[in-house]
Amino acid sequence: MKILVTGGLGFIGSHTVVELQNEGFEVVVIDDLSNSSLQVLDGITAITGVRPYFEKLDLKIKNDVKAFFKNHNDLAGVIHFAASKAVGESVNEPLMYYENNINTLVYVLQEMANLDKQNFIFSSSCTVYGQADELPITENAPVKPAESPYGNTKQIGEEIIKDTCKVQEKLNCIALRYFNPIGAHPSAEIGELPIGVPQNLVPFITQTAIGIREQLSVFGGDYPTPDGTCIRDYIHVVDLAKAHVVALQRLLSGKNDSNFEFFNLGTGKGSSVLEAIQSFEKVSGKKLNYKIADRREGDVISAYADTNKANEVLGWKTELTLDDAMASAWKWEKKIRNK
Numbered sequence: 001m002k003i004l005v006t007g008g009l010g011f012i013g014s015h016t017v018v019e020l021q022n023e024g025f026e027v028v029v030i031d032d033l034s035n036s037s038l039q040v041l042d043g044i045t046a047i048t049g050v051r052p053y054f055e056k057l058d059l060k061i062k063n064d065v066k067a068f069f070k071n072h073n074d075l076a077g078v079i080h081f082a083a084s085k086a087v088g089e090s091v092n093e094p095l096m097y098y099e100n101n102i103n104t105l106v107y108v109l110q111e112m113a114n115l116d117k118q119n120f121i122f123s124s125s126c127t128v129y130g131q132a133d134e135l136p137i138t139e140n141a142p143v144k145p146a147e148s149p150y151g152n153t154k155q156i157g158e159e160i161i162k163d164t165c166k167v168q169e170k171l172n173c174i175a176l177r178y179f180n181p182i183g184a185h186p187s188a189e190i191g192e193l194p195i196g197v198p199q200n201l202v203p204f205i206t207q208t209a210i211g212i213r214e215q216l217s218v219f220g221g222d223y224p225t226p227d228g229t230c231i232r233d234y235i236h237v238v239d240l241a242k243a244h245v246v247a248l249q250r251l252l253s254g255k256n257d258s259n260f261e262f263f264n265l266g267t268g269k270g271s272s273v274l275e276a277i278q279s280f281e282k283v284s285g286k287k288l289n290y291k292i293a294d295r296r297e298g299d300v301i302s303a304y305a306d307t308n309k310a311n312e313v314l315g316w317k318t319e320l321t322l323d324d325a326m327a328s329a330w331k332w333e334k335k336i337r338n339k
């Protein structure tokens, strides 16, 4: 069965391509290479023994999207990762974010309407919940006004899919709301490749430990949490990737309860920034240079998933720990710096 993965050379996309190929799917990857590199194909091939079919494609160019789907009218499903994801950048470049994340989604859905099989998995985010009133966060928690254009594109994306599913009966969609994806493939053949100064915690930790950054700033030490630092639900990217395969199989076998479903993907366990640092220090054997700094604007205090729906309905749960994720992120960092 042929599956299209858009943004398939990105961080979560590449790990999902691996898991799809491990399950025997034929994978077609498209990526515009704006935030990824062709070498990722070598990593995927090294792990799975299969080089996926690849086309460089910019989903913003509607005619190219049309031509692509015309050539690939035998797709059994689409997993749509292609999007921009830097929160700060989205505040400065809102229109770029709406074009990259919304136009492309619309074009893909328009072309999918011509396929026999219309199974679609969408990358959403726990950011749709904002600071939830109750923890852990269930799928019934209200969607809060977005803090950034990036967050808004995820909310609008879900709305677009919901509205389309109402009128397009053949279309079956699952939106997956990720908590904090971290780590790398245990083989260290693929991982996260942030361009410039990393905005996310774990790449900043590993780059500090390897000597690229001098010191990690822990954003806020006076939050109302046990150790004063923010709490997040860090999920190993390999567990996250496997959830996409399970969600796709649910659609392919027609087991979905409605044609638009959504699931939280997290571990269910909240960890503070200091706990994340401790985990890194434990698995790497290195002391991390960090200091407590001012709070970062837009950060919620605490967010972790209620995983019951994903566990029971999808039949998926995480298998890897925070320590596993930190160890894999560290192995990856050392590999890409040749250390």
Ligand code: UD1
Binding pocket: 085, 087, 088, 125, 126, 127, 151, 180, 181, 199, 200, 201, 202, 204, 216, 217, 218, 219, 220, 230, 231, 232, 273, 296, 297, 298, 299, 300
């Ligand atoms: C961020 C985005 C979220 C997005 C996700 C994608 C914001 C406000 N949220 O989540 O919308 O879906 O990335 O990956 O940007 N931290 C430090 N020092 C650092 C970096 C981070 O202390 O140098 C702390 C943060 O304050 C936070 C935690 O580490 O408490 C995790 O931060 P980060 O990795 O950026 O993820 P989120 O902010 O949770």
